Each structure stands twice: as structure tokens, then as C-alpha cells.
Amino acid sequence: MSKVSFQPRSHYEAARSAYTFLPFRFIDLANQKLLVNEVGEHLLLDAATFDAFVGKTLTPSRKAYDDLKAKHMLLDDRPDVPVKMLATKYRTKRSFLSGFTRLHIFVVTLRCEHSCHYCQVSRVSPDKGRYDMTEETAARSLDLVFRSPAPQISIEFQGGEPLLNFDMIRFVVEEARRRNDVAGKEIQFVITTNLALVTDEILAFCLEHKILVSTSLDGPAYVHNLNRPRPGNDSHELTVRGIARARAILGHDRVSALMTTTKLSLEHPEAIVDEYVRLGFDHIVLRHLSPYGFAVKTRLKTGYETDAFLAFYERALAYIIDLNRRGTFFVEGFAQLLLTKILTPFPTGYVDLQSPAGAGISAVVYNYDGDVYVSDEARMLAEMGDKTFRMGSVNTDSYEDLFGGDLLRTLVEGSCVESLPGCSDCALQTWCGADPVENYAKQGDIVGHRPTSEFCHRNMSIIKHLLRLYHEGDESVRRIFWSWVNNTPADQLVPTLEAR
Amino acid sequence: MIKLLSRGTAESRFEHAILGRITTTPVAHDVRSDHAFLLRASAPTIDLSGYACTVLLSGVEAPNVDTPIVRVGEDLNYLADGDVVMMAPSGRTSVLYRKASRHNTILATERCNSLCLMCSQPPQPEDDSYRVKEILRLVELIDPGCVELGISGGEPLLLGDAFFAIVEKCKALLPSTALHVLTNGRLFKDSRLASRLGRIEHPDIMLGIPLYADVDTLHDYVVQVQGAFDETVVGLYNLAEHGVPIELRVVLHKQTYRRLPQLAEYIYRNFPFVSHVALMGLEMFGYTNINLADLWIDPVEYQSELRAATMILAERGLHVSIYNHQLCTISQDLWPFARQSISDWKNIFVAECDGCPVKRACAGFFHSAAKRHSAHISPPPVTDAVLERLTGLVDS
Numbered sequence: 059m060s061k062v063s064f065q066p067r068s069h070y071e072a073a074r075s076a077y078t079f080l081p082f083r084f085i086d087l088a089n090q091k092l093l094v095n096e097v098g099e100h101l102l103l104d105a106a107t108f109d110a111f112v113g114k115t116l117t118p119s120r121k122a123y124d125d126l127k128a129k130h131m132l133l134d135d136r137p138d139v140p141v142k143m144l145a146t147k148y149r150t151k152r153s154f155l156s157g158f159t160r161l162h163i164f165v166v167t168l169r170c171e172h173s174c175h176y177c178q179v180s181r182v183s184p185d186k187g188r189y190d191m192t193e194e195t196a197a198r199s200l201d202l203v204f205r206s207p208a209p210q211i212s213i214e215f216q217g218g219e220p221l222l223n224f225d226m227i228r229f230v231v232e233e234a235r236r237r238n239d240v241a242g243k244e245i246q247f248v249i250t251t252n253l254a255l256v257t258d259e260i261l262a263f264c265l266e267h268k269i270l271v272s273t274s275l276d277g278p279a280y281v282h283n284l285n286r287p288r289p290g291n292d293s294h295e296l297t298v299r300g301i302a303r304a305r306a307i308l309g310h311d312r313v314s315a316l317m318t319t320t321k322l323s324l325e326h327p328e329a330i331v332d333e334y335v336r337l338g339f340d341h342i343v344l345r346h347l348s349p350y351g352f353a354v355k356t357r358l359k360t361g362y363e364t365d366a367f368l369a370f371y372e373r374a375l376a377y378i379i380d381l382n383r384r385g386t387f388f389v390e391g392f393a394q395l396l397l398t399k400i401l402t403p404f405p406t407g408y409v410d411l412q413s414p415a416g417a418g419i420s421a422v423v424y425n426y427d428g429d430v431y432v433s434d435e436a437r438m439l440a441e442m443g444d445k446t447f448r449m450g451s452v453n454t455d456s457y458e459d460l461f462g463g464d465l466l467r468t469l470v471e472g473s474c475v476e477s478l479p480g481c482s483d484c485a486l487q488t489w490c491g492a493d494p495v496e497n498y499a500k501q502g503d504i505v506g507h508r509p510t511s512e513f514c515h516r517n518m519s520i521i522k523h524l525l526r527l528y529h530e531g532d533e534s535v536r537r538i539f540w541s542w543v544n545n546t547p548a549d550q551l552v553p554t555l556e557a558r
Numbered sequence: 559m560i561k562l563l564s565r566g567t568a569e570s571r572f573e574h575a576i577l578g579r580i581t582t583t584p585v586a587h588d589v590r591s592d593h594a595f596l597l598r599a600s601a602p603t604i605d606l607s608g609y610a611c612t613v614l615l616s617g618v619e620a621p622n623v624d625t626p627i628v629r630v631g632e633d634l635n636y637l638a639d640g641d642v643v644m645m646a647p648s649g650r651t652s653v654l655y656r657k658a659s660r661h662n663t664i665l666a667t668e669r670c671n672s673l674c675l676m677c678s679q680p681p682q683p684e685d686d687s688y689r690v691k692e693i694l695r696l697v698e699l700i701d702p703g704c705v706e707l708g709i710s711g712g713e714p715l716l717l718g719d720a721f722f723a724i725v726e727k728c729k730a731l732l733p734s735t736a737l738h739v740l741t742n743g744r745l746f747k748d749s750r751l752a753s754r755l756g757r758i759e760h761p762d763i764m765l766g767i768p769l770y771a772d773v774d775t776l777h778d779y780v781v782q783v784q785g786a787f788d789e790t791v792v793g794l795y796n797l798a799e800h801g802v803p804i805e806l807r808v809v810l811h812k813q814t815y816r817r818l819p820q821l822a823e824y825i826y827r828n829f830p831f832v833s834h835v836a837l838m839g840l841e842m843f844g845y846t847n848i849n850l851a852d853l854w855i856d857p858v859e860y861q862s863e864l865r866a867a868t869m870i871l872a873e874r875g876l877h878v879s880i881y882n883h884q885l886c887t888i889s890q891d892l893w894p895f896a897r898q899s900i901s902d903w904k905n906i907f908v909a910e911c912d913g914c915p916v917k918r919a920c921a922g923f924f925h926s927a928a929k930r931h932s933a934h935i936s937p938p939p940v941t942d943a944v945l946e947r948l949t950g951l952v953d954s
Contacts, residue, residue, distance in 0.1 A: 064675060064849060067779040074775065099827055124817065128772035128824050135774065139788040143828055146795060403827050533869070540873035552872045553894040555944045
């Protein structure tokens with residue numbers, strides 16, 4: 059044994075060359091420099107260390123040297139293995155693009171018995187023929203759905219209130235299942251409904267076909283009923299009753315709810331969260347108002363500035379974090395999405411925040427009249443008279459024309475944050491996305507203008523807020539965030555011997 | 559501690575090493591050549607013909623048979639039916655498999671392509687491929703009910719084709735036995751080897767691969783090979799691509815503890831596909847003794863790094879375990895991650911452990927720790943509630 063000789067560490071460091079950089083972007087955050095690499099890994103450095111790094115004077119004895127190297131921002135050896143690792147991580151992060159269009163939205167009717175102030179598109183109309191999807195349109199839409207190469211697809215029914223045309227839901231589901239005997243895809247069905255009209259017969263059908271129910275719940279009755287008027291002013295009561303029925307038949311976790319933040323909601327973040335907890339939900343998405351349809355027309359009544367939303371969001375988030383700290387597992391969905399982008403090596407499937415934008419390539423809308431739109435927002439714009447983002451019609455256009463046409467090509471080209479002005483050098487780029495339809499609606503063109511963009515202001519603010527909470531908060535905040543990312547209560551991730 | 563080796567004496571002459579499965583009751587003639595009959599007491603009436611060998615415990619009168627007879631020391635009194643022994647013509651007897659133990663390991667080769675500072679099984683340069691034949695025979699003799707079997711080295715992949723032959727034979731004869739292979743993973747930089755292992759489709763294999771740092775310079779230093787880090791990293795990707803389950807093993811010592819939290823994060827971002835991460839205390843054996851000054855740190859002194867790394871991995875949903883640490887040297891919130899990881903045959907406790915309330919849940923020490931161990935060994939304060947939950951974890 060004594061014949062063996064060992065080399066000191068310096069022997070292995072001596073072979074290194076002077077370092078160079080691998081791609082990263084940076085920004086000021088909380089008196090430090092935030093560095094983010096091409097695959098979304100980040101590091102915080104103090105200003106002096108950052109200056110040394112970019113000035114190429116950082117010495118290998120410094121901890122930051124190894125930190126930067128391990129995050130693949132500093133390269134001091136042959137590039138093949140670090141670049142191979144980055145490439146692997148890049149492919150993983152971008153794998154949401156493989157398979158092409160996964161989410162197929164069917165607007166089976168525009169009719170609705172609600173008349174929500176912020177609603178973009180629905181009509182209170184007895185005229186069934188005028189606003190309902192026909193079997194012929196549905197069948198042609200399914201032709202396109204099954205042309206999508208994605209092995210896993212979602213078919214989501216929207217409206218109006220889709221249950222007003224339940225026959226068409228039944229037709230699409232049964233027809234899709236029949237065609238899928240040959241296609242062999244994994245299909246998930248979702249009905250987005252206010253549940254006011256739900257019946258046991260409908261729920262039995264949902265159970266048979268494993269259909270998920272997504273409903274709207276804006277908070278306690280005094281918020282919900284003002285946001286979502288209907289004859290009798292009983293929307294909240296009907297929704298709560300519908301949730302209970304649906305859970306009883308489908309199972310607790312087959313029913314989810316979405317909230318929309320109105321000017322009224324801004325004053326009640328805690329009460330809205332409490333209402334979700336009271337009704338047994340462990341998940342809420344604090345959604346800002348989308349800038350379309352009646353939401354634009356009624357802006358004075360329901361709208362608000364982005365900063366007002368951000369204040370609401372941060373207050374609600376603090377309240378939710380505190381709930382978790384006290385032992386209630388409860389997730390804020392938008393934070394969950396962003397934290398997954400920031401903290402994990404995995405891709406996310408959220409079509410509204412990706413690059414290139416999900417419009418058409420990840421999600422598509424088949425309108426009741428056969429028109430095909432790149433997104434829900436695009437058909438809302440069309441309802442306001444602007445059909446810029448209409449891909450074509452199921453009645454007149456082929457799959458190739460619709461999905462390979464100029465509109466989609468233009469949108470993909472114009473929504474890569476890697477090349478968009480204001481995004482291309484943004485440190486938060488890899489966690490963000492682009493919304494060409496919103497840019498067009500608000501700023502006049504699909505590229506948009508970042509310094510005055512509400513989309514940019516909102517997302518950057520929330521991302522920075524989450525980073526500050528993660529890095530400046532105590533261990534319990536980090537653990538709560540990870541419990542959200544893993545969608546698992548913290549005490550299951552980190553078991554404890556102490557009584558809780 | 560259990561001795562796995564006895565000097566033994568051959569009471570009859572034979573030329574080649576003999577492998578046999580211990581039996582203490584007569585077996586049918588057609589399978590006697592697989593068995594070594596163990597005589598615990600003189601029994602002149604038993605028919606001992608046709609066995610691979612007769613093994614005598616001390617004090618037992620040698621029977622009159624024409625098959626080999628070996629007398630072993632009292633160290634091996636524990637031998638029982640189903641154990642597998644190998645007897646050399648000198649009488650030297652090794653216990654290769656103990657049916658009652660969960661810690662059975664096949665030493666594939668003593669050759670290695672690394673030279674880790676803390677290697678507990680220092681490599682030998684000589685060609686020891688003669689082992690392969692013994693190993694393949696051993697696999698035939700191991701009880702098919704065996705829960706887990708280790709393959710260790712040296713670097714088992716240096717066996718080349720023979721390594722794959724061993725894995726294939728284990729799959730064929732021991733399909734319900736979990737196979738745990740300790741390899742440095744470097745040779746899997748050749749994706750053909752990873753593909754070849756993946757194609758065997760062993761139903762329950764895991765490769766335990768060491769990764770000592772998140773930067774090449776430090777890992778290469780610990781394993782004393784320039785470029786080893788890159789080879790292991792590429793090997794990990796190749797294995798993952800071919801569906802081979804991986805456990806990462808990190809040995810904690812003075813060179814590795816500082817970057818442990820960063821390594822945990824690095825593992826998650828670059829190898830999120832690993833099935834398990836083991837954070838392992840140092841074994842005071844082999845090269846560790848030579849490099850003790852560069853390696854030794856009292857585990858109590860790296861608690862903050864160990865705790866941070868464990869929490870980082872657990873929070874990220876990775877399966878993490880702490881091996882080879884005494885419960886009194888780690889904070890109580892790490893106890894749920896601590897495993898009784900030390901093979902029974904080299905597991906000891908020290909005098910300070912007498913009367914310790916959590917001894918039954920504790921990993922204890924390697925026998926080599928008698929030389930050096932933490933200065934903070936003493937029964938930890940523990941509430942009844944914690945003790946109850948801890949016992950529950952151990953029993954499950």
C-alpha cells in the first residue's frame with residue numbers, strides 16, 4: 059500500500075486554461091446581481107464578485123468560481139461535456155414544443171345565462187341555432203384535432219356556458235373516443251362550466267368518460283355574485299352546490315375552480331383565499347383580468363392598473379404562504395408555474411407563458427361557427443370585430459393551411475423571447491414568454507413595446523417578487539415553494555419526527 | 559462483527575477451490591455436488607457420499623468419505639443451511655453468501671481505474687479474472703429467495719464481457735433478487751456499454767455511482783484521475799438514456815463537505831432522473847488511513863452542509879439517505895433520512911452507546927471506526943414521542 063502516491067488538488071487545477079463565458083444574462087435584484095443561464099439556472103452574486111467574474115479576474119480559489127462553473131456560466135476546460143449537459147437540459151426544458159398542438163378548445167355555444175361584467179364573449183340569447191356549434195362543425199374540428207401529432211391531447215369545452223349545448227359535448231366526446239380506437243392518443247376532456255345547470259345525468263356522463271370539471275369561483279358570495287350576475291343573483295349558491303354534486307359523483311380532485319380578479323376583488327384577497335379553503339380546494343390561481351371583450355368595454359367598472367393587481371397578488375400570496383406555514387397545504391397556481399420554471403429542470407405545459415407563444419402551436423380554438431383561432435383571446439378580439447388572429451375555418455381550410463399558414467409562422471417568429479426587442483437580453487427571459495395577441499390588442503403590433511407593456515411589467519414584477527421571497531425568506535418559505543413545485547405537502551417531502 | 563473468513567484445515571487433499579451450499583440435513587443424490595455438508599457433531603451413521611465437500615466444526619470427528627473434508631474455526635459456527643462457502647485446497651474457507659443476511663456482496667474484481675483518496679478496498683493491479691468462474695458458480699448456488707445482492711470491486715466494468723455475463727446470469731437464476739452494482743460509471747462514457755446493460759432488462763438493478771463534487775477539479779482530485787468527472791457525467795447520461803436506474807453516492811470528508819449543498823443542487827438540475835442519493839460517512843479503512851490528515855473531519859463539524867444538502871434533495875422530491883452516521887452526530891430533523899447502512903458483518907457499537915435509547919435505530923459504526931470516530935458520541939436527548947416515531951420508521 060505504501061507504494062501508492064497521491065497527487066494534491068493543485069495538480070488537477072493546473073491543467074485548466076483561462077476561463078471564458080457560457081451564455082448567461084443578468085439583472086439587478088435586491089442589491090445583488092442575478093445571473094441566469096440559457097436553461098434557467100440562476101445565481102446571485104455581490105457586485106464586486108460579479109465585476110471580477112465579467113472582468114475575467116476571478117480566481118479559482120474563490121467559492122464563486124466553482125459556483126459559476128457548476129451552473130455552466132464559466133468554462134475553463136474543453137467545452138464538449140459542459141455544452142453536452144447544457145444541450146440536454148435545453149432539450150428537456152423545451153420538450154413542451156414536441157408533439158405540436160396539445161390543447162384543443164371547443165366553443166360549443168356562445169350562449170350563457172350569466173352576464174358577467176368581465177366576460178369577453180357570451181350572449182344571453184334564446185336563439186339556439188345562431189350561437190351553437192353544429193355536429194358538422196364539431197366533426198370537422200375533430201378531423202383537425204386528430205391531425206395533431208401530439209400523443210397526448212386535451213379537449214376542453216368552453217362557451218358561453220357549454221352545458222347549454224351538452225348534446226354537442228356528448229357528440230364530441232363519443233366521436234373522439236370512437237376515432238381514438240384507431241388513433242390511440244391519450245385524451246383528457248375538460249368542461250369549463252359555471253355549474254349552474256349541471257345535472258346528475260351530465261355528471262354521470264363525465265364520470266363515464268373521466269371528464270374533468272373546471273368551474274369559476276371568484277370568492278365569497280358578496281364578491282362572486284357581483285362579478286357574476288345572473289337572474290336571481292344566485293350564482294355563488296349554484297356554483298357551490300354544483301361543486302359539491304360534481305365532487306360527490308366524480309371525486310374530490312376531479313373538480314377545480316378558477317377565479318378572475320376584478321376591481322372589487324382587489325379589496326378582498328384574504329376572503330377570496332378563505333372561500334377556496336372553506337370549500338375544500340388546495341389550489342387557487344390568482345388571475346388578472348384579461349384585456350379583451352367586455353372587460354375592455356367595462357374597464358371603468360371592473361378594470362384596474364397592473365400595480366393594483368400586483369399589490370393584491372402579493373397580499374394574497376403572503377396570506378397563502380402563512381396558511382401553509384400554519385399547516386394547510388394550499389397552492390397558488392401562478393407562483394407554482396413560475397417556480398417550476400425558475401427552480402426545476404423540467405418543462406411546463408402552460409400555453410399562455412412560453413416561447414414561442416402557444417398560440418396555435420400549443421393550443422387552438424374551434425369556435426361555434428367553425429372559425430379557428432390561435433387562442434381564446436384571439437376569438438374574443440374577433441367578437442370585438444378584429445379577426446386578425448383567425449386562422450381560417452374548419453369548413454373551408456385544410457389542416458396544412460390552418461396550421462402551416464402565414465399566420466402561425468408570423469406568430470411563432472414574432473413571439474420568441476430570444477429575439478424580441480426588450481426580451482432578448484432580459485435575465486428573466488427563460489422563465490417568461492410572449493403574448494403576441496395581447497401585444498397586438500393593446501400596443502398595435504404583435505412584437506409590442508416592453509417598457510410600456512403590462513404583460514412584461516406584471517410578469518417581471520411577480521418573478522422578482524418570488525425570487526426575493528425565495529432568497530430572503532426563511533427556510534419555511536423555501537420549503538413551501540418546493541411543496542408547490544412538487545404539488546406535495548411539505549411534511550411528505552421532508553418527514554419529521556416531531557409532532558405537528 | 560461476523561468473520562467471513564476462516565483459516566481452516568483441509569483434512570483430505572483436493573486440487574481446486576470448491577464452492578458449496580451449506581446443508582445440515584441430507585439432500586438427494588443428484589444435487590449433492592452443489593452442497594457442502596456441515597457436520598456440527600460427530601454422526602458416523604450419515605451417508606456423506608457425493609457432496610461437494612464436508613465441513614467440520616471444531617471438535618467434530620472426521621468421517622470416512624472420499625470427498626474433500628475441511629475443518630473450519632469456531633468463527634464460522636454461525637454457518638447455516640443455504641449459506642455458500644468456498645474452500646481452497648489449503649483449507650482456507652470464505653463465506654461468499656449468508657442466507658440470513660441482507661448484506662451479501664460479490665467482489666467482482668480488485669482492479670480499478672480510479673484511485674480514490676478514501677478507498678476502503680484498495681485496488682490490486684493483478685489480473686484476477688479467475689474470479690469470474692467462481693462468481694458464475696456462486697450465482698448458481700445462491701438461494702433464489704435472496705432479497706438483495708451487491709456487486710462490488712474494484713471497478714466491475716473492467717471485467718468487460720464477463721460483467722454482462724454475471725448480470726445476465728443473475729437475471730436468469732435470481733430474477734427476484736435486487737442487484738446493486740457499485741461502479742464509478744466512467745466506462746459507460748461509451749454508450750454501447752450503457753446500451754448493452756439496458757438491453758439485458760434486469761428487472762431490479764441499480765448502479766451505485768459516486769459523484770464527489772459539482773466541479774471536475776475537485777472530483778478528479780478525490781478519485782485521482784484527470785478527466786474522471788467528465789467520464790462519469792457522460793456515463794450517467796448514457797445510462798439514463800438506456801433506462802438503467804442510478805443511485806448517486808457521495809462520501810463526506812474534509813475535501814467534499816464544503817460544496818455538498820451545491821452538489822445537491824447540481825444533482826437535481828443535471829441528473830434529476832437518479833433514483834436515490836446516498837450521503838455517506840467515511841469508512842476508516844484502506845487508503846483512508848494513508849490520507850487521514852486530508853480526509854478526517856468530525857461529522858459534527860459538517861452538520862450545516864449535510865443538513866442543507868439533505869433538505870435540498872428532499873425538498874426537490876429526490877430520494878435521499880444518510881449512510882454511516884451515528885444518530886448522535888446528526889441533528890434530529892435528519893434522523894428520518896438516516897439508514898442502518900453498515901453491513902452486519904462489519905457493524906459495531908462503542909462503549910458510549912451502552913444504554914442509548916436510539917441505538918436500535920442507529921447505523922452504529924464500521925468496525926474500523928474503533929480507530930477514529932466522532933468525539934461527540936453520547937446518547938442523545940429524545941422525547942418519548944420522537945422515540946416512538948423513530949422506532950416506527952425502523953420497524954417499517
